[in-house]
Amino acid sequence: MTNKSRTRGSTCMILGGYMRGTALYGPYDVRSEYVPDPTIIEPTDAIIRLSATCICGSDLWPYRGVDPITRPVPMGHEYVGIVEEVGSAVKIIKPGQFVVGSFFASDNTCPICQAGYQTSCVNRQPGAPTGAQAEYARIPLADGTLVPTPDLPPADLIPDLLAASDVLGTGWFAAVAAEVGPGKTVAVVGDGAVGLLAVLSARQMGAERIILIGSRHPQRQALAQEFGATDVIEARGDEAIEMLKELTDGLGVHSTIEAVGTQESMMQAIRATRPGGHVGVVGVLHDVAIPGREFFFSHVHLHGGPAPVRRFLPELINLIWQRVIKPGKVFDLTLPLEQVAEGYRAMDERRAIKVLLKP
Amino acid sequence: MTNKSRTRGSTCMILGGYMRGTALYGPYDVRSEYVPDPTIIEPTDAIIRLSATCICGSDLWPYRGVDPITRPVPMGHEYVGIVEEVGSAVKIIKPGQFVVGSFFASDNTCPICQAGYQTSCVNRQPGAPTGAQAEYARIPLADGTLVPTPDLPPADLIPDLLAASDVLGTGWFAAVAAEVGPGKTVAVVGDGAVGLLAVLSARQMGAERIILIGSRHPQRQALAQEFGATDVIEARGDEAIEMLKELTDGLGVHSTIEAVGTQESMMQAIRATRPGGHVGVVGVLHDVAIPGREFFFSHVHLHGGPAPVRRFLPELINLIWQRVIKPGKVFDLTLPLEQVAEGYRAMDERRAIKVLLKP
Structure with missing residues (x-):
């Protein structure tokens, strides 16, 4: 871990090296908790600091016990944020960039990716294995997975870019x-x-x-x-x-x-x-x-099938950047990250269409 | 029935107005029998004299009792032949033409036909309701269903054109x-x-x-x-x-x-x-x-789904006519029409790939 990344976990300085994350413990039991900061594991990884994250309709399957779990699972796979750190093999993505990714990581170079099916990439991995309903996330295969925006986005575009990460894609x-x-x-x-x-x-x-x-x-x-x-x-x-x-x-x-x-x-x-x-x-x-x-x-x-969001991200980011579309309107409830459990309840009970979480 | 059509049934002159056809009576019980000549019923019908017909892999489903039947069913839906007679509303197809049709009759003008799905035509009917394992067949919606060849074909192209009617299509x-x-x-x-x-x-x-x-x-x-x-x-x-x-x-x-x-x-x-x-x-x-x-x-x-053979017939007839393809090679057994039962047995037992029947 670099010195830079040691300074992470700013909302919980007292613990140092810990961040707020989210885990599902069982049906209807989702918890906001402190977990270790994610670190670079593979040289193709990046660590991002999330600007916003959210709860997916598909998160409700395990939340409701339809997809059973056997141990606590870090939750969240939709994310936008700023690159904090990259592994030694990351050549395209740079620290400081604002990036959009999605729920599977892909190399974007294999024949399946080249055919536009990045979610069936031969090197496919979970997009945010550490969970994206968190302050930081480790993103595997950063160069293939992440797409930077032209510049740091104005605040009002962040929900739209977050939507591109999954539901719009x-x-x-x-x-x-x-x-x-x-x-x-x-x-x-x-x-x-x-x-x-x-x-x-x-x-x-x-x-x-x-x-x-x-x-x-x-x-x-x-x-x-x-x-x-x-x-x-x-x-x-x-x-x-x-x-x-x-x-x-x-x-x-x-x-x-x-x-x-x-x-x-x-x-x-x-x-x-x-x-x-x-x-x-x-x-x-x-x-x-x-x-x-x-x-x-x-x-x-x-x-x-699982949408190859990566295929569409450049086009979708452009449409959002040009303010042609405003997909972030699907977020009708915004909560601080620590209130994630209330977010799940609101979506489960259909009180909210989609919940945005602010780390 | 016109005078002309009364002269049909030439292999059985003694009966007059009867022709040789084929019916399935029950599992493994297919019979060659004399049945009344088909006649024009709707003004959009044509009557064709079959030059060749054949047995389809799909005929084996009812033959084996997988698709049960409750009464004798006329068999056969692949056909090429010469137009004998057309109804008063038939404008394109002319008596004397050699034509290829297929297993569903279609108007070829509805939006579904225009999209290339003639086998789901809104006016879809069986292509040869009187059965095509026969000497003559009534073809509904003749103008939409039948495609004439450029001229009367040489004998060696007839199996190829017959293949276009179903298996090639x-x-x-x-x-x-x-x-x-x-x-x-x-x-x-x-x-x-x-x-x-x-x-x-x-x-x-x-x-x-x-x-x-x-x-x-x-x-x-x-x-x-x-x-x-x-x-x-x-x-x-x-x-x-x-x-x-x-x-x-x-x-x-x-x-x-x-x-x-x-x-x-x-x-x-x-x-x-x-x-x-x-x-x-x-x-x-x-x-x-x-x-x-x-x-x-x-x-x-x-x-x-059921192949919209009609969509492809012009192209397939052309490829056959130009001798680019020789699909008739799938017929590895040729029998006279009256030996149709042996044809079913040969296909059922996989002794033959596909049986051509000569009326």
């Missing part, structure tokens, strides 16, 4: 996977932050009509409309599909974004889509089985 | 769905006629390497190699995937064609494919459930 990938484009009609299943930012993404890509399905939450509907949704169908299941068909000459939409990850939402996405259309799947599928025969005769394209 | 669609292209490595699961013609299609589309998986049949392997396969992996299951990974720097192939339709073959196709790659699914999926989580993290694209 994921919504954007969903729209790309669903082959959204000019003149197309798009359905979005899911009114969480990813679904809402998929609406924004679809609008940016020129979609003619964007229909949010199954949302019964006035605040989320309003934000969807602000982001570009043209229609909201509150119904779910077969009723929603019938209404959607009525809106599309009986054919279904060209592109559907699945941003929930349940059997019901997946089937709704397939059934919403016309033959030859595309379903972009970014809801992490839990206990889902896609019936082969229905998929086959639906004639839809299915594509998705 | 299906193999071609599989390769398109799998986004085969120059420089790509392609895996083909299935050594039936569709799998073999998917090899031919992949070669035509410029694939660099074409790997046939799971084939243990020397004659089929040889034909695959003649059509352009560069490698054959006889192994199946996990062992086949391991060998495939060894051939592809551990990454898997860019494009995989699934031409079987079972759970095992479907999983093999997904596992053979690298992240970001494409799986083209043309084996009619029977009792298949695609596990959501594995699909999600595989990062593959899935697309397929």
